[in-house]
Amino acid sequence: MSERSHSLSLDRRSFLKVGVAVGGGLVVDFAIPLAFRPALAQVATSPAFAPNAFIRIDRRNAVTLVMPSVEMGQGIYTAMAMLLAEELDVSLEQVRLEHAPPNNALYGNSVLGEQATGDSTSIRVFWEPLRQAGAVARTVLIEAAAQRWGVDASSCRAARGEVVHPASARRLSYGDLVDAAAALPVPARERVVLKRPEEFSLIGTRVKRLEGPDKVTGRTEYGIDVRVPGMKIAAIAISPVPGGRPKSVNEAAARAVRGVRQIVTIDEAVAVVADHTWAAKKGLKAAAIQWEDGPNANVDSGSIIRQHEEALRQTGVVARHEGDAEKALAGAAQRLDAVYRLPFLAHATMEPMNCTVHWRGNACDIWVGTQVPTRTQARASEMTGLPKEAISIHNHFLGGGFGRRLEPDGNLLAVKIARHVSGPVKVIWSREEDIQHDLYRPYYYDRLSAGLDTKGTPVAWTHRVSGSSIVARWIPAAFQNGLDFDAVQCAADLPYKVPNLHVDYVRVEPPGIQTTWWRGIGATHNVFVVESFIDELAHAARQDPVAYRTALISEARLLGVLTLAAEKAGWGKPLPARWGRGISVQFAFGSYLSQVAEVEVASDGSIRVHRIVCAADCGIVVNPDTIAAQVEGGTLFGLTAALHGAITLKNGRVEQSNFHDYRPMRMDDAPVIETHLVKSTESPGGFGEAPTAAVAPAVTNAIFAATGTRIRTLPIDTALLRSPG
């Protein structure tokens, strides 16, 4: 999950094989060697070169693509289908998509080390293998046709689901060829030729989402929409203080509610099982649960902040060390010191957490939309003692993921409840449970210092990060020597030339709160910190923020997006009083991005973000409209957090509960967002999370330009921005 892990080189070591599908037809398998970076290698549980099955073509020309990544809004189903169809030479109308069953060996994501969708890796990981799978199938189908016609394969070509022999004007559909093709040997590697970019007919075009028609008519089935015969519905209350447990439950009162069937009390929660959700919710209220709060009853935001302040005084684990920053600081003409703080954040997916489970004693079915099907299966197996094969995961479309559904906690809770229920049960979390029992984006508290020479050029930069380690819990094998690579992402790999550089990390685990991935992961934290602090340096050096950055960046692609964003945004053009422009630039997820925000600050301190201009270089673009959609969506996700997002604790309890106090951005607050893409022939970068990270510092830098007030704590406190006049 860091940028250094992305030299995947799948092409050279992948191999493919061809076989007969169950029920007839051609199957192309391909194996992805698990190209883990060294730190992740130990996580690998799958043997390298285990075969993957992604493609089925039946005798009726139907092409089925099994989706190893899940669709949660990022457009990956359409993109993956495009990769396949491009090389297979089929029309997208022919392609049918299936959710992959849980199987790390078949569907593992080679960067994440398991079958998971996250870290904006899907296109990076599957860019070559999916095209190869399509190309092998095409090669074999052409070979089969050529043999039938008694002509040389090189005289045939594939087009729109058919093989044609132009010289004799003969043609055969793929469906007519699959049986013969399946009997052929694997083509020699040199005979499987991927298209050159200039030959692409699908890749690079604005293909419409394949699942769009179902989504505008309400037909898409999300996890929460699952209906299994005989299914009951459970409403749940989880201990408001983590580590607490139910002290008393008025079961009689709950049972007296019409439609309530059963009350299930487990260690940390109470579930009321009923014929429908409303009866379950009424039953839960009637149960009037009293809680034993346990050891975390006194945790609050103040104590957590003090814990971080304490941690900042410790020496951190070194993430980057160049030159002698302390000495250079001491000798600098000018010194800057700053502290930056970022809050806990909830995910608040529109589809609240839910999971449907049918426990049968010796087997278990789980219906859910999850980013981690194999992790869910493995944890359920560990918890119940059932073998993995006895646990079936039926994956679904996700009504938003943003990292929340990288955690199996809700699925495991549903299994625990279902073990007490006869027949299937759908466990639905209320929005309040969803927000108060999330695993949160960590709280971060960072301290930075910089030294400038007499010309304003930085000669020293130190950055101490303190915060919870997601890596230590989620990928323990990658937590090496106390360093969390995610916590220092975009800080250790500072894009600016500074000769004396020191970045370190102090792990802080606040009691009674769990943390996890949140859209944009480490970059959302460090890009805010780094891009704000470099802006402080530019101001101290009395230089323009774009010119200052330009002089310190050596990477051409990064400079390219910075320059393009500034140009498209009209950088330098006059603005009214209390309006400002701010810029940010980043390299994250394998993509280069720069954003310019245009912001107005009213005299009461309220902020109006009018316009965001985004320039991106994400290598070869599979679908430019998807990139634009991710710029729009990712930007608003990050902007929502910058303006409103904070989870706080009091008496061990999360204080926020629903959309009135964990505020989402609404249409009337949303800025105009423009996307400008740099043409590139480089391999594709990841993109779903990049804009989320870049937007906050663009906005706070614009606020500084408008008001002279530097925002170093998120969410933005508008009280700091009131006009003195």
Added chain:
Amino acid sequence: MAFTISINGTAHTADVDADTPLLWVLRDVIGMCGTKFGCGVALCGACTVHIGGVPARSCATPIRSIGDKAITTIEAIGQTPLGKKLQQAWLDLDVVQCGYCQSGQIMSAVALLANTPNPSDADIDAAMAGNVCRCGTYQRIRAAIHRAMV
């Protein structure tokens, strides 16, 4: 007690308590899952349906309040000329991302255009601000509403 309500032109009977919100009658009792649960307290608009032609948050509409007013849901809105045009505009501009809120968005947009055939951006903002989208599709929703009127 048993309530008979008209959904998309068909009568359905549900034997539930009078305070049961329409959302759960639709989803759990009748099995129509196109209408979504988002917040449960009329803060997000994911559950928007039309009752007597007026947009309503079904999560906060008890079944006893409906009477004989006709209910229209996302499953049938495409059978109206306005619903069909809006769904097509949504597809033309590829509005959806995760899609979970879009049933409610489209139901609100149909109600807006039924009352304000040529809305300004401010009209759209006012009518749609009650519908939350965490994927951030607002810019495209606004454009799709304009497009549906062309």
